Amino acid sequence: MASMRFELGDGNTMPGVGLGTFQVKGAACEAAVTAALRAGYRHIDTAEGYGNEGDVAKGIEAAGVDRASVFITTKLWPGNPAWGMPAKTYAETIAACKNSVAKLGGSSIDLYLIHAPMAGSEKARVEQWKALVECRRLGLCKSIGVSNYGIAHLSEIAEAGLPMPAANQLELHPMNQSSALVSYMTMHKILPIAYSSLALLSSWREGYTRINGTKADEDTESSVRSVAERRGVSPARLLLRYALQKGWPCLPKTTHEARLRENIDLDSFELSTQDMAALDALESGTPFAWDAPPGQQHLDLTALP
Numbered sequence: 553m554a555s556m557r558f559e560l561g562d563g564n565t566m567p568g569v570g571l572g573t574f575q576v577k578g579a580a581c582e583a584a585v586t587a588a589l590r591a592g593y594r595h596i597d598t599a600e601g602y603g604n605e606g607d608v609a610k611g612i613e614a615a616g617v618d619r620a621s622v623f624i625t626t627k628l629w630p631g632n633p634a635w636g637m638p639a640k641t642y643a644e645t646i647a648a649c650k651n652s653v654a655k656l657g658g659s660s661i662d663l664y665l666i667h668a669p670m671a672g673s674e675k676a677r678v679e680q681w682k683a684l685v686e687c688r689r690l691g692l693c694k695s696i697g698v699s700n701y702g703i704a705h706l707s708e709i710a711e712a713g714l715p716m717p718a719a720n721q722l723e724l725h726p727m728n729q730s731s732a733l734v735s736y737m738t739m740h741k742i743l744p745i746a747y748s749s750l751a752l753l754s755s756w757r758e759g760y761t762r763i764n765g766t767k768a769d770e771d772t773e774s775s776v777r778s779v780a781e782r783r784g785v786s787p788a789r790l791l792l793r794y795a796l797q798k799g800w801p802c803l804p805k806t807t808h809e810a811r812l813r814e815n816i817d818l819d820s821f822e823l824s825t826q827d828m829a830a831l832d833a834l835e836s837g838t839p840f841a842w843d844a845p846p847g848q849q850h851l852d853l854t855a856l857p
Contacts, residue, residue: 570595572805586610645683
């Protein structure tokens with residue numbers, strides 16, 4: 553099991569490992585969520601843009617666990633004027649949150665995020681954040697945060713005099729540690745949550761679309777495997793334990809039951825200072841799902857419905 557819990561910026565806590573559900577829909581999503589919960593997971597990550605919030609709810613129901621025991625993260629799709637998709641207004645943002653609560657079958661969302669800073673302008677982004685603050689006040693969500701935000705976007709919230717996000721979900725792994733951004737977040741008590749933790753492995757997003765068509769090279773994967781062999785664990789478990797020791801809750805995605813069990817089996821070993829340093833040394837500022845400098849990103853979600 554992975555028993556670690558992490559404190560969000562608002563004092564609430566969340567499990568260290570959750571099931572990611574990007575690009576998984578329908579019966580496959582339901583089955584993965586059910587299997588994950590039966591394996592001991594208690595965090596499921598979804599999003600309005602994934603089109604699978606209802607599937608997640610069905611999977612939770614089928615697992616037979618207490619809904620209140622499951623920490624759920626979902627995300628507002630903010631719109632993207634650059635794609636001809638108008639940014640959601642303040643009222644539309646609150647309505648979207650209410651819709652997600654209804655689809656997920658609970659009374660509130662544990663962590664509600666703005667999926668990306670794509671609303672088109674600072675004014676629109678700040679209005680959406682104000683709406684999330686109101687959603688929390690209304691009890692629609694317990695904690696609020698953002699995803700894929702850079703320093704410039706987070707600074708907009710600070711300069712507006714608004715409460716800072718409790719978390720920022722980012723692509724984080726040894727090749728993309730975003731040290732400057734993470735340091736800024738630490739100063740402002742914003743918890744980093746890692747996605748694409750396994751991007752350094754050739755099996756990452758196996759069977760699914762790779763954003764930008766990228767993956768790590770063989771030398772990098774060989775370096776990861778070398779550390780994993782020294783520690784006597786699989787490369788996937790190594791990278792997930794690395795994330796936890798960096799202070800990042802993580803969201804591995806798989807629909808294979810054996811891998812589900814493996815990905816949460818992280819309490820039985822610890823990485824040494826030498827292990828961590830070897831992985832830290834792979835830093836190259838190379839993202840695989842989010843490809844522009846902090847503060848100026850655009851998210852390529854062409855694989856989304």
